[in-house]
Amino acid sequence: MTTFYRTKITEVGPDVADLIDGGVLILFAAGAPPELAEVSVLHEVIDGSTPQAPPVGAKIRIGEVEATLTAIGSLAWAKIADMGHVVVNFDGATTSNRPGELNASVLTTELLASSLKPGAIIAITA
Template identity: 30%
Template sequence: MTVFHTTVLSIGPEAELFKEEKMVILFGKDAPESLADYCYNIEVHPTSGEIEAGQTLVIGDQSYQITSVGNVVRSNLEKLGHITIKFDGSTTPELPGTLYVEEKAMPELTIGTQVKIQ
């Protein structure tokens, strides 16, 4: 069952700066000007259930097991389309708006890339 689904609409010119830190920042089209350059802008959609460790994040054709979920990830996705995805395998969420996934090669995000949580 897909809990969340979106599409990358645009990419800020500085969005890839966070690759070294194994992070991707998603934000809806209403990202504040001070953050927009650092984000992958997405369509904002409601979720259809809880987002939990053990589920799968799919970006394009790559899948990542979710290892932990900050306590505001779901509400931030629904209201702002804003979360950070950290590819480090953390099992304890250090930041409330961060979705942590298994540590493996990060995906290439381009305009039109599909992002799902299932």
Template identity: 35%
Template sequence: MKYKTKVTAIGAMVQELAEDGNLIILFNDDINDSDLKDISVSHEVGVLNEEIFVGDKLTIGDKIFDVTSVGNIATKTLKDLGHCTLKFDGDIKSNLPGEIHVRGLVPEIKVGDIISFE
């Protein structure tokens, strides 16, 4: 397991971003910015054991996704802040440095869901 955490809160704008942008923004739940909390899925502080690479698996709840692209700072921000933007478009090139692209449709996320990378 490269990374594992549990969802603790879902911001008011998460559903809109998922529907309009095919994305989910993650942040550790110790972030103190209310604007960021509004747009993010908050989760327990996790430990990143290894870098995330193309070909890895992302699991959210009971849904599994193939990682297709990893931005050049996504692993660092995931490690430092629990932050990355998950894009559900299967792109093989990240447009922004903090993005992780995966193949599949945006899942419904609930408080208590486990998010992990393997």
């Protein structure tokens, strides 16, 4: 198994719940500007991104919850490497509408919300 990225949640912004109701999760490296931190899950990188982006079909695991990547925007992996920032849409779409975003299989709001806790590990593997 290849680990493409591994990070630890440090803080969950107060407005994250509003976005995950729509299946959207914003990750941003710790130290994000306050206006972005409010809507983001802040994290500290444990294992930085690999030079190669993960393939469609790779797994994204948040704590004990797992989804499958269904689309990878053309700029998403560069944003993760450069800023520790990416938007993940848990909508099952097979093409990404925005080049800086990832798409993953659908997760219920409750399941996604239950996984977002400081200390939880987020990993992308294949």
